Amino acid sequence: MLVEAIAKSESILPVYFFDPRHFDQLSFHQSSVLRTNFLLESVAQLRQSFQKLGGDLLIIHGLPEDHIADLVEQYSISEVYHHREVAPAETRVSANVEDRLWKIEVNLKHFIGHTLYNKEDLPFPIKDIPDVFTQFRKKTERDAIVKSCFDAPEAISFVPDVEWGQLPSLADLYAGQCPVIEDGAVRLRGGEQEGLQHLADLLRPDSSIYIKVSTRNSDPSGYISELSPWLSLGCLSPRMVYWTIKAAEERYGNNPNFTNLLLGLFKRDYFRFMFKKHGASYLENTVSKEDTTPDSSFEQWKRGETGNVQVDAYMKLLADTGYLPSYGRVLAATFLVHVIKTDWMKGAAYFEAQLVDYTASSNWGNWKFIADSVSGMKSKNGFDVDKYLKILNIPAVA
Ligand SMILES: Cc1cc2nc3c(=O)[nH]c(=O)nc-3n(C[C@H](O)[C@H](O)[C@H](O)COP(=O)(O)OP(=O)(O)OC[C@H]3O[C@@H](n4cnc5c(N)ncnc54)[C@H](O)[C@@H]3O)c2cc1C
Known part of the structure; x- marks a missing residue:
């Protein structure tokens, strides 16, 4: 999404919304203080990455639906790009934003950038994706390729003269009703750098990932990578993780723990594509x-x-x-x-x-x-x- 935005515009305005619906104690979609902490660390690092390129990340604490049209008008934005989620609550927010932009004749372009496979690269149209995971995996692995990663951009032209805003604190987000984080509860730190370091540690030759699991019964769980928080927020892309594991496999030979990790990435894609295929009825059934x-x-x-x-x-x-x-x-x-x-x-x-x-x-x-x-x-x-x-x-x- 970022690569395309840079290629197709004179300048870009990156923006992150802290949506109050996620921090309302009464909301169905509230986020625990531990997840919010990981999110804040991740957004802070993304901001630093943009700052290193001479720009910044606009931070807004509010509903995207309420702010997007004003931003477009204020900064003369011609098109809005976003990563689209697939589950009902999230797609509703996308639809609301799209409605607001539609009224001012601006297009919202959707990207699905969270998967190992692009939907266009799957060996079947979305409506024909097998509902059984093993079939999905077998056919996809056999007939589709995982694309290589994009290089991180080395230069970006940012919209000038922006008040970039402050990163909110936990207390700001929870309106003063912030639960205390107990000592020792935070083991994993948010942000791309921490994610990359965690992946590198995982694949070091002396890491326990190289201990082979001989039978399913000796260790039913397989290897636990704890990569999921970074994958979940997009600090690490599944494609990058996939190619890094493939490189380790080439270097050190295959082992069941690599296979287990890759299996997890397929499951991740499978559930996303199930939502894409069935929409809200996936859960309603x-x-x-x-x-x-x-x-x-x-x-x-x-x-x-x-x-x-x-x-x-x-x-x-x-x-x-x-x-x-x-x-x-x-x-x-x-x-x-x-x-x-x-x-x-x-x-x-x-x-x-x-x-x-x-x-x-x-x-x-x-x-x-x-x-x-x-x-x-x-x-x-x-x-x-x-x-x-x-x-x-x-x-x-x-
Ligand atoms: C009831 C239930 C709820 C779950 N909720 C979530 C969730 O909110 N977020 C989440 O990322 N995973 C969820 N999972 C899937 C899975 O349990 C976690 O992804 C996994 O435990 C994360 O630990 P790990 O990174 O060590 O996984 P590993 O075993 O090391 O796997 C590597 C990666 O593959 C993906 N993965 C592995 N198993 C699955 C799976 N069954 N479904 C989807 N992706 C998978 C994850 O991104 C994971 O980081 C849920 C599973 C169950 C049974």
């Missing part, structure tokens, strides 16, 4: 039919007081750090949906608020998948959690 449980059970699950030792440990870890390894997410979600029998959407909304790596398509897509599946784990007495735990061989929280 999965309704909780059995939600007769009292709210107190849901609250106990959130607090990590269900009585299941593993679920409780993972739920506390989530609240304390904003992060869970994949198997912890699967376990906690499965327990809520199939044992407590609570509406999966309530669980997905809670994860949305808590996860530092929250990504609409990955979160809601995985929750939907769990709500739809696992029927094979049912015995005649209902969902068999012990059998399920045994099959997954889920490790205890360290």
Whole structure:
């Protein structure tokens, strides 16, 4: 998006909106203080990158819909570019912005820059994307190529005479009601540099990623990269991660941990493309039919007081750090949906608020998948959690 904006214009005005809907404690789409902290660090670094090129990033604390038309008029902007998300709440914001711009006859150009594969490069039209992940992956891997990365721009011409604005503090964003970040809760720092460093550390020859996993049962989780927060915000692009892993593979040989990481990137694309294919109906097709449980059970699950030792440990870890390894997410979600029998959407909304790596398509897509599946784990007495735990061989929280 940036490369095209630079190529097609005399000058550009980069802008980031801190949308108040994400910081309102009563909002369905609120962000935890840990995620907001990661976001602030990431935006600060993006700003520094623009500053190094003699420009800046315009910071606005407000709704994009309320400000975009004024900005266009004030700075004589001819076209607006943005990265489009795929889930309903986000596409609604895009549509609102598009409406405002339409009224002043300015085009909003959509980019989908968060995926490994461009949608045009997939071996099928969006409407024919296989709904089964393994088919999607097999065909895509066989028939499509992952494009190479763009070089970072070395020079940018910025719109002159702009009041660039201050980065808000956590207290500004939460209107003085900012929860305290506990000591030790922040393990991963936001921003491109930290993401690049994390990836480089991961792929160093002495990193544990080179320990080979011999059988699925010896370590069901595979390798945990913890790359998701940077991928989620766009500090690292999936394409760059892909090519960096491929280079490491070339150098040090293949191992199951590389394969697992690449598998994750395919899953990420799959959920995004599922939303692209089905739109809002992707989620609407999965309704909780059995939600007769009292709210107190849901609250106990959130607090990590269900009585299941593993679920409780993972739920506390989530609240304390904003992060869970994949198997912890699967376990906690499965327990809520199939044992407590609570509406999966309530669980997905809670994860949305808590996860530092929250990504609409990955979160809601995985929750939907769990709500739809696992029927094979049912015995005649209902969902068999012990059998399920045994099959997954889920490790205890360290
Ligand atoms: C209920 C539930 C909710 C989830 N919510 C999110 C979310 O909001 N954001 C998010 O990024 N992931 C989500 N995931 C997917 C997955 O659990 C995380 O991506 C993963 O745990 C992140 O840790 P990692 O970076 O160490 O992953 P790794 O195993 O090292 O994988 C590498 C990368 O691949 C991607 N990836 C891996 N598994 C998946 C998957 N199942 N679906 C989509 N992408 C995947 C991630 O970007 C990840 O960083 C969710 C999974 C479940 C079961």
